[in-house]
Amino acid sequence: MNKNYYINILKARLSPERFSHSLLVVETAMKIGEKLALNKDDLWLASLLHDYAKDLSCPELLAVARKNKLITCKVEELQPGLLHGPVGAFLCQQDLQLREQEVLQAICYHTTGHGEMSLLDKVVFLADLLEPSRSYAGVDELRKICEDDLDKGLLLAFDGTLQYLLREKLLIHPLTVQARNRLLLVRERRDIE
Ligand SMILES: [Fe+2]
Numbered sequence: 001m002n003k004n005y006y007i008n009i010l011k012a013r014l015s016p017e018r019f020s021h022s023l024l025v026v027e028t029a030m031k032i033g034e035k036l037a038l039n040k041d042d043l044w045l046a047s048l049l050h051d052y053a054k055d056l057s058c059p060e061l062l063a064v065a066r067k068n069k070l071i072t073c074k075v076e077e078l079q080p081g082l083l084h085g086p087v088g089a090f091l092c093q094q095d096l097q098l099r100e101q102e103v104l105q106a107i108c109y110h111t112t113g114h115g116e117m118s119l120l121d122k123v124v125f126l127a128d129l130l131e132p133s134r135s136y137a138g139v140d141e142l143r144k145i146c147e148d149d150l151d152k153g154l155l156l157a158f159d160g161t162l163q164y165l166l167r168e169k170l171l172i173h174p175l176t177v178q179a180r181n182r183l184l185l186v187r188e189r190r191d192i193e
Pocket residue numbers: 050051054084110111
């Protein structure tokens with residue numbers, strides 16, 4: 001894989017802050033994924049490109065999403081920022097000829113999560129939240145928990161997101177609810193067995 005090719009494309013596309021965030025997400029994802037059974041090229045690519053569409057405006061995101069039938073629910077129309085995941089995956093496929101489905105899926109769902117998250121999806125999702133420039137309340141605790149138990153960290157991350165959405169009276173994406181439910185059900189099953 002020609003890493004510089006992707007790095008240069010991303011650098012030309014994103015603001016310097018977003019580009020440096022992307023590099024930090026790569027660094028964090030590779031660290032989290034070090035001992036996990038993951039394709040490291042896929043992990044590198046998905047974490048680098050996860051915000052490929054992040055610097056598009058809301059009208060631009062909506063236009064690409066509508067034209068290519070990427071919208072899955074009303075929440076995305078009302079909060080188009082959420083579309084930077086699916087639109088990013090679509091554009092990576094279209095502009096960069098990226099064909100790795102696992103990578104495209106991790107990019108697509110890095111903001112909402114979803115009910116069938118792969119290990120790659122989970123690591124990219126968490127690396128985005130945990131990269132070293134993130135400084136929200138509870139981030140250090142989340143970093144620590146993720147070192148021991150990725151799913152426990154993920155559950156805590158979804159709890160934090162949902163609490164924020166409730167507090168701010170924002171819409172909740174159904175995929176985020178599905179993602180959290182799935183984590184809880186899996187844990188419950190594990191406790192019973
Ligand atoms: Fe993002």
